[in-house]
Amino acid sequence: GTSVAVQAAAETAKKVTVGTVQKIQESAQTATAVHAHDMARAAQQHVANKTKDVPATDAKGLPKILMAIWIGMVVLLLVFSNSFGSLASSAGRAINLNDRVESYRASITYWAQKDGIPEYVEVLLALCMAETGILDDPEDPFACSESGLAVKQPNGITDPEYSIEIGVYCFSLKVKKTGCKSPADKNNLFKALQAYNMGDGFIDFCDTYYSGVWSVECARAYSKKMGGGSTYGNPNYIEQFLRCYTFGTISGTYPGSLNAHGLCAPLEPGWEQNITQHFGGMYSGSPHKGMDIGMPEGTPVYAAADGKVTVANASDSWGYSWGYYVKINHAEGVDTLYAHLSSVAVSYGQYVHQGDVIGYVGSTGNSSGNHLHFELYLENNRVDPYPYIGTDLLSKYLERVF
Structure with a gap:
């Protein structure tokens, strides 16, 4: 009776494990194209070998079968996490793609895998x-003819x-x-994208003069330095990129998830898809000094970090053009402002x-x-809040300044 049970357990384990691998293979064909398929095959072979080596008629072999099942599931977990984990952790995706760019997905996936950045497929699209x-x-959809890397077609x-x-x-x-x-990793992603547009020198410039923190001001300063009076590259390149990409809902950006040295999102999940104006974009002939997020009237607005309310304007509907607004001081030299409110809930x-x-x-x-x-606001200077939301950049800033 025991040997029959052992045989049945072994066969069930093999079917379940192999069946799961096959499902992962099918999903991997659309998700990661190249890498997950090979790993899934390796996992299948590994589990098959483990179950083959277990004596099916030996009652003492039951623990070995359970171990084989456990090993198989661990391998499957590794396959799943390797194939999809990084994509899920970023929660980002390309948006507003046309059919031509979408048709490049398989090729981009292949080369991203070859170059060791498979998790950046959506960014690349x-x-x-x-x-x-x-x-x-x-003919050059990635506009990289001037990169100096196209040795096969240098002209x-x-x-x-x-x-x-x-x-x-x-x-x-x-x-x-x-x-x-x-x-x-928003800050470094923005630096990498800006460098794609302006060259590696931008990264060195940003690290040297702006403590490694990307901003539109940094991009403009580098453009001015390199342009000699004319515009070099596109200082608003990140705004251009963000018309085609959304970070979605990032774990750790919702109320209460960060300490006072980090910023959570001031609105409910899904806010990033409703950004109507990024910091630095032109507004009425001058650069926009905040981030606008379109939401229905009455949507709750949250304090981005612990702090003391220094302004709670609930009486002047114009309020320096901000209307009803709240300003909070979080630390020496660090403030946030929330404007155009329908009503104020603090004093x-x-x-x-x-x-x-x-x-x-x-x-x-x-x-x-x-x-x-x-x-x-950092030291009374308005900066782009976007890279600071859901990251440790503000904490690093405070450590550096104080």
């Missing part, structure tokens, strides 16, 4: 869309497949130079915790529709 999305049939790339190969390789070098950990001098509701989205002041205008 968005990068391609940002570069040549408006063109019908470009200009004319083969789209070769452009993809060189473009992906060029971007992989920027990722490695910045030390970008994943597509969710002057009140101490708030990260994630507390401080007001509600509206359209008071100089506003043409319901949205939150969100600002971050």
